[in-house]
Amino acid sequence: xxxxxxxxxxxxxxxxxxxxxxxxxxxxxxxxxxxxxxxxxxxxxxxxxxxxxxxxxxxxxxxxxxxxxxxxxxxxxxxxxxxxxxxxxxxxxxxxxxxxxxxxxxxxxxxxxxxxxxxxxxxxxxxxxxxxxxxxxxxxxxxxxxxxxxxxxxxxxxxxxxxxxxxxxxxxxxxxxxxxxxxxxxxxxxxxxxxxxxxxxxxxxxxxxxxxxxxxxxxxxxxxxxxxxxxxxxxxxxxxxxxxxxxxxxxxxxxxxxxxxxxxxxxxxxxxxxxxxxxxxxxxxxxxxxxxxxxxxxxxxxxxxxxxxxxxxxxxxxxxxxxxxxxxxxxxxxxxxxxxxxxxxxxxxxxxxxxxxxxxxxxxxxxxxxxxxxxxxxxxxxxxxxxxxxxxxxxxxxxxxxxxxxxxxxxxxxxxxxxxxxxxxxxxxxxxxxxxxxxxxxxxxxxxxxxxxxxxxxxxxxxxxxxxxxxxxxxxxxxxxxxxxxxxxxxxxxxxxxxxxxxxxxxxxxxxxxxxxxxxxxxxxxxxxxxxxxxxxxxxxxxxxxxxxxxxxxxxxxxxxxxxxxxxxxxxxxxxxxxxxxxxxxxxxxxxxxxxxxxxxxxxxxxxxxxxxxxxxxxxxxxxxxxxxxxxxxxxxxxxxxxxxxxxxxxxxxxxxxxxxxxxxxxxxxxxxxxxxxxxxxxxxxxxxxxxxxxxxxxxxxxxxxxxxxxxx
Amino acid sequence: xxxxxxxxxxxxxxxxxxxxxxxxxxxxxxxxxxxxxxxxxxxxxxxxxxxxxxxxxxxxxxxxxxxxxxxxxxxxxxxxxxxxxxxxxxxxxxxxxxxxxxxxxxxxxxxxxxxxxxxxxxxxxxxxxxxxxxxxxxxxxxxxxxxxxxxx
Numbered sequence: 099x100x101x102x103x104x105x106x107x108x109x110x111x112x113x114x115x116x117x118x119x120x121x122x123x124x125x126x127x128x129x130x131x132x133x134x135x136x137x138x139x140x141x142x143x144x145x146x147x148x149x150x151x152x153x154x155x156x157x158x159x160x161x162x163x164x165x166x167x168x169x170x171x172x173x174x175x176x177x178x179x180x181x182x183x184x185x186x187x188x189x190x191x192x193x194x195x196x197x198x199x200x201x202x203x204x205x206x207x208x209x210x211x212x213x214x215x216x217x218x219x220x221x222x223x224x225x226x227x228x229x230x231x232x233x234x235x236x237x238x239x240x241x242x243x244x245x246x247x248x249x250x251x252x253x254x255x256x257x258x259x260x261x262x263x264x265x266x267x268x269x270x271x272x273x274x275x276x277x278x279x280x281x282x283x284x285x286x287x288x289x290x291x292x293x294x295x296x297x298x299x300x301x302x303x304x305x306x307x308x309x310x311x312x313x314x315x316x317x318x319x320x321x322x323x324x325x326x327x328x329x330x331x332x333x334x335x336x337x338x339x340x341x342x343x344x345x346x347x348x349x350x351x352x353x354x355x356x357x358x359x360x361x362x363x364x365x366x367x368x369x370x371x372x373x374x375x376x377x378x379x380x381x382x383x384x385x386x387x388x389x390x391x392x393x394x395x396x397x398x399x400x401x402x403x404x405x406x407x408x409x410x411x412x413x414x415x416x417x418x419x420x421x422x423x424x425x426x427x428x429x430x431x432x433x434x435x436x437x438x439x440x441x442x443x444x445x446x447x448x449x450x451x452x453x454x455x456x457x458x459x460x461x462x463x464x465x466x467x468x469x470x471x472x473x474x475x476x477x478x479x480x481x482x483x484x485x486x487x488x489x490x491x492x493x494x495x496x497x498x499x500x501x502x503x504x505x506x507x508x509x510x511x512x513x514x515x516x517x518x519x520x521x522x523x524x525x526x527x528x529x530x531x532x533x534x535x536x537x538x539x540x541x542x543x544x545x546x547x548x549x550x551x552x553x554x555x556x557x558x559x560x561x562x563x564x565x566x567x568x569x570x571x572x573x574x575x576x577x578x579x580x581x582x583x584x585x586x587x588x589x590x591x592x593x594x595x596x597x598x599x600x601x602x603x604x605x606x607x608x609x610x611x612x613x614x615x616x617x618x619x620x621x622x623x624x625x626x627x628x629x630x631x632x633x634x635x636x637x638x639x640x641x642x643x644x645x646x647x648x649x650x651x652x653x654x655x656x657x658x659x660x661x662x663x664x665x666x667x668x669x670x671x672x673x674x675x676x677x678x679x680x681x682x683x684x685x686x687x688x689x690x691x692x693x694x695x696x697x698x699x700x701x702x703x704x705x706x707x708x709x710x711x712x713x714x715x716x717x718x719x720x721x722x723x724x725x726x727x728x729x730x731x732x733x734x735x736x737x738x739x740x741x742x743x744x745x746x747x748x749x750x751x752x753x754x755x756x757x758x759x760x761x762x763x764x765x766x767x768x769x770x771x772x773x774x775x776x777x778x779x780x781x782x783x784x785x786x787x788x789x790x791x792x793x794x795x796x797x798x799x800x801x802x803x804x805x806x807x808x809x810x811x
Numbered sequence: 812x813x814x815x816x817x818x819x820x821x822x823x824x825x826x827x828x829x830x831x832x833x834x835x836x837x838x839x840x841x842x843x844x845x846x847x848x849x850x851x852x853x854x855x856x857x858x859x860x861x862x863x864x865x866x867x868x869x870x871x872x873x874x875x876x877x878x879x880x881x882x883x884x885x886x887x888x889x890x891x892x893x894x895x896x897x898x899x900x901x902x903x904x905x906x907x908x909x910x911x912x913x914x915x916x917x918x919x920x921x922x923x924x925x926x927x928x929x930x931x932x933x934x935x936x937x938x939x940x941x942x943x944x945x946x947x948x949x950x951x952x953x954x955x956x957x958x959x960x961x962x963x
Binding site for chain 2: 143144145146147149150153154157204206208231232233253254255256257
């Protein structure tokens, strides 16, 4: 908690530094002066004009008329760079992307038409281009406008005209930022990169130790990669808002940012939370979580954007993505409910769980099989991601990522006892005693992600990030659900498919492969495996708790305990949130040990995830079992977990999850639950829940319709 | 009147006449304003550049106009550039000729183009001589211990 706060504050610090970071040309505070440091590239085949412009610009830039010593064509020099050939200029621009702020180009040039250069610059570098020409005819000026010139200067050019070109730089940047984000905040690539570094550093610091550092590094790499990708993606369509592709990594960053911000509202959209509620499970919100909720700043697109620190990403992109994410979470809860996800959460579900004070969801809409129809899932995914619903074949997209994540897990220091540095899931009563052991084993598994310890009882497979559901995911989810169901019905634990490595688990739709390291770091994917149940690991919904890279160290370990139901979910950090279904299949109140295990499994302990941990875990009491049907012993469908359904041996139930997790790598987990400590005391928790639940309650009334909509989609 | 003052007066008068006769215009003033301590010979430098450029362009245009089939587009392109550079340094007369020149190019009037080309040549030479005198005067003033007065 404290850690989280510290992280949050550090993040906010870095975030606030964004404000101070300014582009050379963006210094709007300089009112009557040409912003110093503005880097101008002048292109003109007329040497006379070139020299003149150079001189004039230098005077504008430095106010003292310091002449540039740059007489060579294309010589880099701070301030003004001149080029007599368009091709050379283009080369310069390409070589030093981001170096120049504005381009002044003549229209008439022998080697390349000025307008062509204008187009190219606009496309590739998205810089403001000012055209110059001795031709002052309206038609010529019009042509310039049509080609996208920021301005059109008619020769002879006077110094006064050049004094104002900085406005084009600023205007362009503002427009880019303002397109969706009406904050008027000013950020540029430098800020992004700087901010990114800040976050990374904070991450490392926060994590403290190799785990954090490693993850920080990975995040950095991935983030930078992402930045590059995003930059590339955005550049080609500079003239119009580029369509942002929410890749896994990007989504991971998004979720991380959301986590960090502690999404107040989204906590209530946390799939685990929602699922638990829908399952009428008693949910206990940990004390830490409660505090976290109370202290968290809002996760608004603007803040998320800042934290994500991805160049080229606009607030609007983030906003729409956030909206989808929330919808996703909502749907997820609906899905979970249907798919017997409840099982997952609780491990042991007790049909007698009392009614969820938060309200009960009408699960009548569940289809007969209790499974989420593929179409629904697909539609869900499609809606969420705007991607076409894929075929039912789900394949793990990024086994590599998973692998990496798993590897990352290894690096995570195993912390016994305390949930990976976070308050752990405290199992309720009978479970609690089992917990520590489970936790440890869990961790062992997590740490040894690369090689799934087969004896990781109660360990949760690597939590993969429940990711953005996409077509694939939906399919996978379906598979999982189906598998789950089957297994559930069989009421027996299927032997766990080889633990470990199997990173071939189909990614659940919910799984978001967090950036490699992160994804599985959570490793702690709660192995909500209920030994007793023929729980198909596919039914695991893994909220990987990892994401150490994210500074969100709070671990939200939730326990869903409902009488015998103990589900502990430790919400992992963004992306790496895996909700492993806890003993999806059977609710076996009597089997405390199993419960313990399952609860353990449910603990997605991520270690300290920087990310947030689904706080679904540990819900106690607030939910009441809706009805037996809710808790029907179907295995909890994996929310987006696709995993090949493998039977899990009782003691290896966790492993099953592990494998499931492995496939989850690239799935995006839309878990933006802040990790919180799981509080142990039921009463308090309950109270917390009550507090927490209310908003949810208010939010959720439409849920039945959500379900309906899910079906109807 | 000492030598310096005399020279300075001479310079001022000369400059005024250049403006009056349209050899240079306000843009030239701008050019002179750009001259400062960091680039004391700025005007001379730029003007030299212009003259070089001008000669090159004239030669090119002559070549093109000599062709059996004149590529007026090319001529126009050259004229365009000449117009740009001449206007940039304030060579008003040359610029004016270029405007007429362009019209002839668009009209594909070889004779007209050739006439204009000749005129450009003439103006070029005149301006060059005038500015040379100007620079000489300025040098003398500086040599005499004075500073070149800023133009109004």
